[in-house]
Amino acid sequence: MILTLGCVSAVQTILIGVFAGYYLSDSLFDEIGQRALMVSKTVAAAPSVIEGVQQRDIDELNRLATRMTLTNEALFIVIGDHYGIRLAHPTADRIGRSMADDDGDWGLRALKEGEAYVARAKGSLGESMRGKAPVIDPDSGDIIGIVSVGYGVDQVDAIIKRYSFVLYSVVGLTLLVSIFIAMVIAGRFKRAIFGLEPEEIARLFQERDATLQSVREGIIAINRDGVITTFNRTALETLGIDPETPLSGKPILDVLPESDLLSVLESGVPDFDREVWLRNRQMIVNRLPVRQGTDIIGVVASFRLRDEVDQVSRQLTRIQQYADTLRSQTHEYSNKLHTIAGLIQIEAYDDALNLIGSEVSDHQALIHLLLDAVPDPVIAGCLLGKYNRAREMGLRLHIDSESRMTDIPPDLPRDQLVSVLGNLIDNALEATRQHTGAGGIVQLSMTDLGHELIFEVQDQGPGIPEDARQRIFEKGVSTKPGAEHGYGLHLVRQFLNHWGGSITVDDLPGEGSRFTLYLPKKAKGRNHQ
CATH class of the missing domain: 3.30.450.20 (PAS domain)
Known part of the structure; x- marks a missing residue:
């Protein structure tokens, strides 16, 4: 050197x-x-x-x-x-x-x-x-x-000779100073790399890279300027980024605008096992500042998707919901067919025709309403399934005819929105059935006027005490008996926190509760964590 x-x-x-x-x-x-x-x-x-x-x-x-x-x-x-x-x-x-x-x-x-x-x-x-x-x-x-x-x-x-003597004297002195500086830099550099030879450094780098790539958690490191210096393949896969995308040298906020790594860089306080949303995915993140002496020179973050068991559980829950919907439709139509067959056998043809017409009329009215008011097939399918589920439970899901939900932001994940809406409707149906029995009504109204999407779900349950209205959104807290409850509303609150939405809970005159969900249409109103 x-x-x-x-x-x-x-x-x-x-x-x-x-x-x-x-x-x-x-x-x-x-x-x-x-x-x-x-x-x-x-x-x-x-x-x-x-x-x-x-x-x-x-x-x-x-x-x-x-x-x-x-x-x-x-x-x-x-x-x-x-x-x-x-x-x-x-x-x-x-x-x-x-x-x-x-x-x-x-x-x-x-x-x-x-x-x-x-x-x-x-x-x-x-x-x-x-x-x-x-x-x-x-x-x-x-x-x-x-x-x-x-x-x-x-x-x-x-x-020229007179000036050249001065000039070349300065050049010679500069050369000597340069050699001295080179010796100083070489000495400091050798101390900085702990006296390692280039071959040893190369070997350690290869070992570090192999170790980094073998870790099954995503890893991203930034320097003191907030620029990405290190990442592994798992990080790209976990975040859903093209594996060919070069991240080194890019500001972290250009890749992950919702990242909190810069706050850890400023505070120097480590952050462990925090649940956050990154690129529309829920993660468990650990953040640790990197120190050189007393100075913070960067931050390393490791992250993974939420427990795979939770993911499998959510998938199984959705499959179970679809199965329940199909089962309820099969059971309901089986009963209707048996009734119609009986009416025909006793030659009550007019009653059979009236029953068929009523059945067709109800479904046609609902389908026309959903086609006009909710053109999104995922949401419309969810509502149709919940409507059939309510009928199987002996209840009625009434969708306000003035509802309209056509202006849904394209970046809003439909599966998450359906999960949230389905949780609210399922809770309302269960509360209504337990309190009123058959014949109860759950009302749903929707509107996309203005700058927000608003969903209002109203049940005929026993209501929710005022001191419990905030606690019901905590994980594991439920008004229903049993340890398997208390997760639906917690997921609703997490979704709202990520997308900058809010939810209110009100008691209705008499009996029942009303959950009102607000989701902003514009991304700038969202609160990324």
């Missing part, structure tokens, strides 16, 4: 140094060129120079050129006429010769095009950065001469 970090730092430092040196050199040459150009323009615009060129006063022009050369610390200032013939030059024997001797014809572009420019060239005084500008007659606007100002490349090289 020391060699790697040292080499990387060396390469980076050297590249930066080379680039800085090149950039410094290029910038200085550009700056010197611009300076030569500015001086040449200034000299070309000086009235004394313009007058000297007009009068071809060589002595005066050479005196001016010498003074301006010293003032501007230039290598030379050369002045020529409109033919490019030198009128002023630091070397006397060059006066009267063409400036093209050094620069060629391109060096006289200022005379031909009236353009000031910068060039790098080698002349009689050595290589230099030159600025050339035309001398223009202010009265006529004609080009009457040219000024060339040069700064020696040796001057620029001296400046």
Whole structure:
């Protein structure tokens, strides 16, 4: 690691140094060129120079050129006429010769095009950065001469060497500091990994991954920023997520908006065996903060679906309900058929027809009501089954003809809604039968107007004492005798807590109770746990 970090730092430092040196050199040459150009323009615009060129006063022009050369610390200032013939030059024997001797014809572009420019060239005084500008007659606007100002490349090289020494000294010092930092980082890293070698770390990682995948509970871990760092296949299966979905690096709230892992991250308080809803599934969750010293650096959660026995029990209960419905329908229609057969045998044909018509009429009316008011086949089927169940018990389930339940949110699980509604109706039927016997009535009304789904179930039972109205929703608490009761309303309350709903219990005038269920249509009103 020391060699790697040292080499990387060396390469980076050297590249930066080379680039800085090149950039410094290029910038200085550009700056010197611009300076030569500015001086040449200034000299070309000086009235004394313009007058000297007009009068071809060589002595005066050479005196001016010498003074301006010293003032501007230039290598030379050369002045020529409109033919490019030198009128002023630091070397006397060059006066009267063409400036093209050094620069060629391109060096006289200022005379031909009236353009000031910068060039790098080698002349009689050595290589230099030159600025050339035309001398223009202010009265006529004609080009009457040219000024060339040069700064020696040796001057620029001296400046570059002076700065380069400082630059490369800093580069060398930076390299040494980088190597020292690499040694410090390597030492700290070795202590952080408990002195393990890379091969040992790889082996431990493989063992950890195998252990993680072998656990039959879902496991998800987040870091201090709430980002998922670890998960296993069971977590994906339990949550119903596509196994190919990459969870690492995603914020936990993007995957599980209802998760409470962030609250555990903030409080540092572990949470064990808590029943929650995740992705519309009821889970048993354990959450444990991960600490490094006194700091909380993450949270690990393990979770599983509620006891498989409970799941099997609920499935068996639903199957039993379907079986009871079929049995009640079979029993009821068997009785009806026997009655009709008897009426036919005694030749009471009109009574038989009336009984058949009444039977068909009642069922047709109920079916038409359900088709119009409850288009959802799952809920309609549940209500039809409960209607037949009530008739078998000698009771009557009356569904309000003004009921309407057509605007059910698509994300509301129908099986859970049916389970809740079925529990309420079953409780009402049982309470009515025990209190009134045959002939009792259980009334159901539904509405989806407004922002909520409202179900109202009214029985003719003995009523519920006020001090027991909240306790009946606790697990194992029931007004019925026997240890097998006390779970239906508990499941109702759990469903409502998850979906942000509520339920009220009221005593009716005389005898009986009314359970009113409220479910919000919008997901934002739900209270995820």
